[in-house]
Amino acid sequence: MFCFGVDIGGTTIKLGLFDLQGDVLDKWEIPTRKEDGGKNILPDAARAVLSKMNERSLSKEDVAGIGVGVPGPVKEDGTVETAVNLGWDFMDVQGTMQKETGLPVKVSNDANVAALGEAWVGGAKGCKDVILATLGTGVGGGLITNGKIITGAHGAGGEIGHMHLIDDFPRACNCGNYGCLEQVASATGITYLAEQALAESQEASVLRDRKVSAKAVFDAVKENDALAIEIAERFGKYLGKALAMIAAVTDPEVIVIGGGVSKAGTVLLDFVEKNFQIYAFTSCRKATFALAELGNDAGIFGAAKMALDAYASR
Amino acid sequence: MFCFGVDIGGTTIKLGLFDLQGDVLDKWEIPTRKEDGGKNILPDAARAVLSKMNERSLSKEDVAGIGVGVPGPVKEDGTVETAVNLGWDFMDVQGTMQKETGLPVKVSNDANVAALGEAWVGGAKGCKDVILATLGTGVGGGLITNGKIITGAHGAGGEIGHMHLIDDFPRACNCGNYGCLEQVASATGITYLAEQALAESQEASVLRDRKVSAKAVFDAVKENDALAIEIAERFGKYLGKALAMIAAVTDPEVIVIGGGVSKAGTVLLDFVEKNFQIYAFTSCRKATFALAELGNDAGIFGAAKMALDAYASR
Numbered sequence: 001m002f003c004f005g006v007d008i009g010g011t012t013i014k015l016g017l018f019d020l021q022g023d024v025l026d027k028w029e030i031p032t033r034k035e036d037g038g039k040n041i042l043p044d045a046a047r048a049v050l051s052k053m054n055e056r057s058l059s060k061e062d063v064a065g066i067g068v069g070v071p072g073p074v075k076e077d078g079t080v081e082t083a084v085n086l087g088w089d090f091m092d093v094q095g096t097m098q099k100e101t102g103l104p105v106k107v108s109n110d111a112n113v114a115a116l117g118e119a120w121v122g123g124a125k126g127c128k129d130v131i132l133a134t135l136g137t138g139v140g141g142g143l144i145t146n147g148k149i150i151t152g153a154h155g156a157g158g159e160i161g162h163m164h165l166i167d168d169f170p171r172a173c174n175c176g177n178y179g180c181l182e183q184v185a186s187a188t189g190i191t192y193l194a195e196q197a198l199a200e201s202q203e204a205s206v207l208r209d210r211k212v213s214a215k216a217v218f219d220a221v222k223e224n225d226a227l228a229i230e231i232a233e234r235f236g237k238y239l240g241k242a243l244a245m246i247a248a249v250t251d252p253e254v255i256v257i258g259g260g261v262s263k264a265g266t267v268l269l270d271f272v273e274k275n276f277q278i279y280a281f282t283s284c285r286k287a288t289f290a291l292a293e294l295g296n297d298a299g300i301f302g303a304a305k306m307a308l309d310a311y312a313s314r
Numbered sequence: 315m316f317c318f319g320v321d322i323g324g325t326t327i328k329l330g331l332f333d334l335q336g337d338v339l340d341k342w343e344i345p346t347r348k349e350d351g352g353k354n355i356l357p358d359a360a361r362a363v364l365s366k367m368n369e370r371s372l373s374k375e376d377v378a379g380i381g382v383g384v385p386g387p388v389k390e391d392g393t394v395e396t397a398v399n400l401g402w403d404f405m406d407v408q409g410t411m412q413k414e415t416g417l418p419v420k421v422s423n424d425a426n427v428a429a430l431g432e433a434w435v436g437g438a439k440g441c442k443d444v445i446l447a448t449l450g451t452g453v454g455g456g457l458i459t460n461g462k463i464i465t466g467a468h469g470a471g472g473e474i475g476h477m478h479l480i481d482d483f484p485r486a487c488n489c490g491n492y493g494c495l496e497q498v499a500s501a502t503g504i505t506y507l508a509e510q511a512l513a514e515s516q517e518a519s520v521l522r523d524r525k526v527s528a529k530a531v532f533d534a535v536k537e538n539d540a541l542a543i544e545i546a547e548r549f550g551k552y553l554g555k556a557l558a559m560i561a562a563v564t565d566p567e568v569i570v571i572g573g574g575v576s577k578a579g580t581v582l583l584d585f586v587e588k589n590f591q592i593y594a595f596t597s598c599r600k601a602t603f604a605l606a607e608l609g610n611d612a613g614i615f616g617a618a619k620m621a622l623d624a625y626a627s628r
Contacts, residue, residue: 073597076442076460128390129467143563145471146390150459152565153443156597157459163562164555164593175596241478248477249457249563251466279478282489283387283470 003064003307004049004103005117007110007299008032009071010085013045016300017052020064020308022121026052027300038087046100064311065104067303068093069113073155078107081155106310110299112149112158114258114292115142117302123290124254131243131252132292133160135214135261138174139182139189142302145250149306161186165242185239187261190214190231197231207231218264232271240275247276247284258292265291317378317621318363318417319431321424321613322346323385324399327359330614331366334378334622336435340366341614352401360414378625379418381617382407383427387469392421395469420624424613426463426472428572428606429456431616437604438568445557445566446606447474449528449575452488453496453503456616459564463620475500479556499553501575504528504545511545521545532578546585554589561590561598572606579605 002025007014010032017026030048033040049066053059070093072083078094097105108116115132124130128147134140139161143150150157161182162175169179171192183189194212198205205227210216217235220228243255255276257269273289280287294301316339321328324346331340344362347354363380367373384407386397392408411419422430429446438444442461448454453475457464464471475496476489483493485506497503508526512519519541524530531549534542557569569590571583587603594601608615 127467141563145459145464145466146462148460148462150464150564152459152598153441153567154565154597154600156565156595157563159562159565159595159597162595163559165559177593177595180595245477245479245559246563248473249455249471249560250464251468251470251473253467279491281470281473281476281491281494283468283473284466286468 001064002058002062003304003311004052004066005300005302005304005307006045006049006066007069007113007303008041008045008086009110010034013041013048014296014300015045015048015052016297016304017056018301018304022301022305024297024301027297032086034087037089041086042091042093042096043100046097049101049103060102063103065106065307066097066101067113067305067307068097068105068107069110069299069303070107071110074107074109074151075155076151078105104307104310106306108149108151108306109155109158111140112142112151113302113306114294114298115144115158115256115302116149116305117294117298117300118256118258118292119144119147120301120305122293122298122301123256123258127253129251129253131246131250131255133239133243133255133257134259134292135186135257136259137187139186140259143250147309150250160242160246163242163245165238181238181242185235185242187214190217190235190261193234194231197227197234201227203227214261215264218268221267232268236271237275240272241279243272244276244279244281244284247287248281251284252287254288254290256290256292258298262291315378316372316376317618317625318380319614319616319618319621320359320363320380321383321427321617322355322359322400323424324348327355327362328610328614329359329362329366330611330618331370332615332618336615336619338611338615341611346400348401351403355400356405356407356410357414360411363415363417374416377417379420379621380411380415381427381619381621382411382419382421383424383613383617384421385424388421388423388465389469390465392419418621418624420620422463422465422620423469423472425454426456426465427616427620428608428612429458429472429570429616430463430619431608431612431614432570432572432606433458433461434615434619436607436612436615437570437572441567443565443567444570445560445564446570446572447553447557448573448606449500449571450573451501453500454573457564461623464564474556474560477556477559479552495552495556499549499556501528504531504549504575507548508545511541511548515541517541528575529578532582535581546582550585551589554586555593557586558590558593558595558598561601562595565598566601568602568604570604570606572612576605
């Protein structure tokens with residue numbers, strides 16, 4: 001028995017063919033054709049799956065199903081109200097993909113699906129209660145509770161980047177609010193914290209001679225630069241506190257940190273975990289921290305797992 | 315087909331016999347015998363169930379199962395590490411009750427179970443994504459996502475009273491941390507906010523002539539007392555903000571406010587909802603607010619529903 005994981009992004013559609021143990025047997029990409037309201041995206045993905053089945057001589061009976069990750073809020077029934085990065089208004093992703101392939105389909109938000117992938121075979125392998133925080137240009141999140149994705153009533157479960165964290169924050173977030181987690185814990189947010197710290201003090205720092213970025217900050221931390229360490233402390237306090245709040249809600253076993261910023265490695269985890277321990281409720285302090293392991297493939301892994309879980313519960 | 319809901323409290327054990335539609339056919343209480351490490355509690359509850367079955371001539375085939383709510387963290391397997399209010403150290407609640415009754419048993423934390431009750435036939439009737447915030451001496455919480463309780467890895471799911479909310483808070487919470495939601499949103503917390511406001515200003519207020527309590531504050535709000543309204547604003551800002559953060563995690567359809575403080579009625583909801591709307595992520599602003607409807611019976615209702623859900627998934 002096999003299954004497919006499909007991760008639809010704004011530029012490419014990633015696809016993977018998996019066995020039931022989570023081994024990827026084949027992995028490839030096709031371009032995302034966003035023109036004409038993105039009407040070709042799902043037929044293209046369906047065709048890619050069917051042609052792979054043909055190539056490998058797989059019948060429909062050999063395939064448990066297809067999981068699909070989409071960049072936008074997805075409701076429990078597999079519909080999307082809007083996905084700006086794909087040019088979609090309303091789209092019945094589950095219904096369309098099922099019709100185009102004749103296979104069972106399960107759909108969720110891409111960040112949520114990535115969390116399920118990390119919980120299946122990645123940084124939180126085998127765990128049923130997981131937070132994934134993805135620190136990239138923004139902050140994405142995926143929440144797994146008792147092995148299942150938290151989808152929410154409007155498909156906005158796991159939108160932890162837009163938790164309100166700081167009162168009287170001077171800049172607006174992309175979402176329109178002020179003081180979201182994303183504004184201080186994403187790559188952009190860490191750059192902002194660094195610019196603030198550099199402007200506030202006259203302290204010498206290697207950062208004064210470099211282009212300021214999240215990577216530059218953590219590189220400087222590794223060189224023991226005092227101001228960079230102070231910036232990382234502020235970042236760690238914000239993210240650690242936010243994760244402690246989320247832990248009081250979902251009580252995770254493992255908290256996984258992924259996204260481009262997490263390439264800084266375990267030094268980043270140290271700043272976050274130290275502050276998490278300060279703010280977390282007693283029973284939640286047992287949660288451990290891990291780096292994401294699946295990188296850009298987390299989406300296809302999680303999508304495949306979602307298809308397998310749906311198959312197992314039928 | 316019938317089922318039993320059992321809500322074990324520090325003073326009494328509440329029991330209910332339900333049909334599949336959520337109608338309660340019988341409801342009674344027995345004392346909680348906490349002596350000897352609480353070793354009689356589960357046998358007492360089991361005997362109460364069996365004698366009710368005998369009284370009503372119900373056979374084991376007529377009963378879908380027993381749901382049990384316990385005041386303390388309960389793991390997914392129905393075990394409790396400790397429940398101080400019952401005198402328990404480790405207790406296998408599910409195993410013991412199954413052995414004593416010969417019926418299938420499902421166990422969860424009492425606040426989580428109450429949330430399931432409100433989602434079944436109470437303030438969030440028929441909803442699958444619900445937050446219940448119970449404002450009593452402390453702040454309890456229960457989270458329902460896609461119809462299921464969020465239990466968490468250590469049984470601490472839904473412990474929203476111990477979300478860190480306020481930095482540099484001058485008093486310690488019962489949990490040992492500083493600045494938990496419970497310290498400003500429980501009955502005790504509102505009293506604290508009132509004492510602070512009365513001490514800070516010289517403003518006239520009917521509260522100056524009364525014993526300060528959460529009830530006194532909301533009574534004074536209804537009399538249009540300006541200082542009381544200011545206190546309710548502060549409370550509403552704290553709780554509204556916290557619920558907005560939780561909503562970014564679980565994206566609820568309905569947020570139910572229960573507990574003794576909620577007897578103030580819709581005036582209380584207004585202060586909370588206004589602030590929720592300010593801090594919530596766009597997609598989560600569609601959540602509506604409701605008062606809890608089941609009062610002290612929420613536990614037996616939710617416990618019964620939990621037993622029915624377990625039966626349906628077998």
